[in-house]
C-alpha cells in the first residue's frame with residue numbers, strides 16, 4: 284500500500300477504481316518534496332535556447348548554478364545561451380539592494396558579449412528585497428541600444444507554470460519589430476520546441492519537405508531577429524502546450540494568428556502533427572508532399588520498431604514528465620513497442636490533460652499530479668514497472684530501485700522527436716530495460732533475498748531482472 288499525504292490524496296488516481304475528479308494546478312503541498320522546479324526555472328528553460336541573447340540571473344549564485352546548461356539545446360550559430368551569468372548577490376546587496384550591482388553587470392557584459400537582447404531573471408531574493416529590475420532594464424536598454432527585458436520569475440511566487448508565463452511575456456515583447464523581411468504565405472511558427480539534441484532541425488526538415496516555411500521557432504536554435512518577424516506567420520504550431528499555449532493565445536489576440544496543438548513524439552502524434560498543418564493550408568501540393576514524407580519515414584521506421592517490440596512485448600513502464608502533452612505521446616509510443624504504461628504523471632497537467640490521460644490508459648493505471656519520490660517509487664514497485672521515463676530528478680529514483688531509465692526531459696543529448704527520434708527512443712528503452720546491470724543493484728538484490736526467504740520460486744525473480752533480448 285503506497286502512502287500518500289492527506290493533502291495530496293486527490294492528486295493520485297487509479298483507473299477503474301477511483302471515481303473523484305483528479306485535482307491539479309495547485310501549489311505543491313508543503314513537506315511533500317515535489318519533483319517540480321521553481322518559477323524561475325520554468326522561465327529559464329523556455330528562454331534558454333535563444334542563442335544570441337544574454338541571460339543574466341539576478342540573485343545569489345545558486346540559482347545560476349542550478350540552471351547552468353540545463354537544456355541540451357543546440358545552436359547552429361552563436362552559443363551565448365550556454366553561459367550562465369549571475370549578479371551573485373551577497374549579504375550586502377540583500378540589505379542595501381542589488382540594483383547597482385545589476386546595472387554594473389549589464390553595463391559590463393553587453394559591450395563584451397554584444398548580445399542582440401538581454402533577459403534579466405528575477406529570483407526569490409529579488410522578490411523579497413524589492414529591487415526595481417524593470418527600471419534598471421529600461422535604463423540599460425536606453426544606454427546600450429538593445430532590448431533588455433525583465434523576466435519576473437521569483438521562485439516562490441507560484442508554480443513552474445507561472446515561470447512559463449513570465450518567459451512568454453518577455454518573448455512577446457520582442458515580437459512585431461520586423462515588418463519588412465519576406466514571409467511565405469505557407470509559413471508557421473513552432474512554439475515549445477527547444478532543439479534538444481538537434482530536434483528542431485529534424486522537425487524543420489519535415490516542414491521544409493512539405494513546402495512549409497518555419498518563420499520562427501520558439502525557442503529552439505532561437506534568434507532575437509526571428510522573434511521580431513514571428514507575428515507575420517500564418518499559423519502557430521504549439522508543441523509544448525504547457526509552456527507556450529499562453530504565448531499562442533497572446534499572439535492570437537494581438538496578431539490574429541490561429542494555433543494548433545501538436546506533439547512530435549511517437550509515430551501517431553508526429554504524423555498527426557504534419558497532417559494537421561497540411562490541412563490548415565488546404566493546398567494540394569503540400570498535402571501530396573506530406574503524404575510522401577509520411578510514407579517514406581514510416582516505412583523506414585516500422586521494421587526497426589518491430590524488432591524492439593519482439594523483445595519488449597509485455598514490459599511495463601512508468602512515465603513522469605513536466606508537461607502532459609509528452610505523457611500522452613509516451614503512452615502511445617510505448618504501446619507501439621509492446622509496452623503498457625502502468626504509472627503516468629506530470630508536473631503541470633491541466634484538468635483536460637488528465638481527462639485525456641484517463642481515456643488513453645489501461646485499467647489499473649495510476650495517474651499522478653505533482654508527485655514526490657516516495658509516491659512515485661511506491662507505485663512503480665506496486666505496479667512492477669520495468670523502466671521509468673522521466674528527467675534528471677527522476678533518474679536517481681530509477682537507479683536506486685534497480686530498474687531501467689530513459690531521459691525524456693530537457694537535459695538529454697539524444698533526439699527523441701520525429702520518426703528518427705521514435706527509433707532512438709525504442710532503442711534506448713530496449714537497451715535500458717534489457718541491461719543485465721540491474722540485477723546487481725542493492726534494491727534488486729534485497730528484493731531477491733526477500734523473495735527467496737518467502738520461498739517465492741527464484742525463477743520468477745530472475746525473469747524480472749533479465750528481460751528478453753531480441754533474436
Ligand code: SF4
Nearest residue numbers: 321323346406407438
Ligand atoms: S527557488 Fe528561488 S532560490 Fe531556489 S533556484 Fe528558484 S529562484 Fe533561486
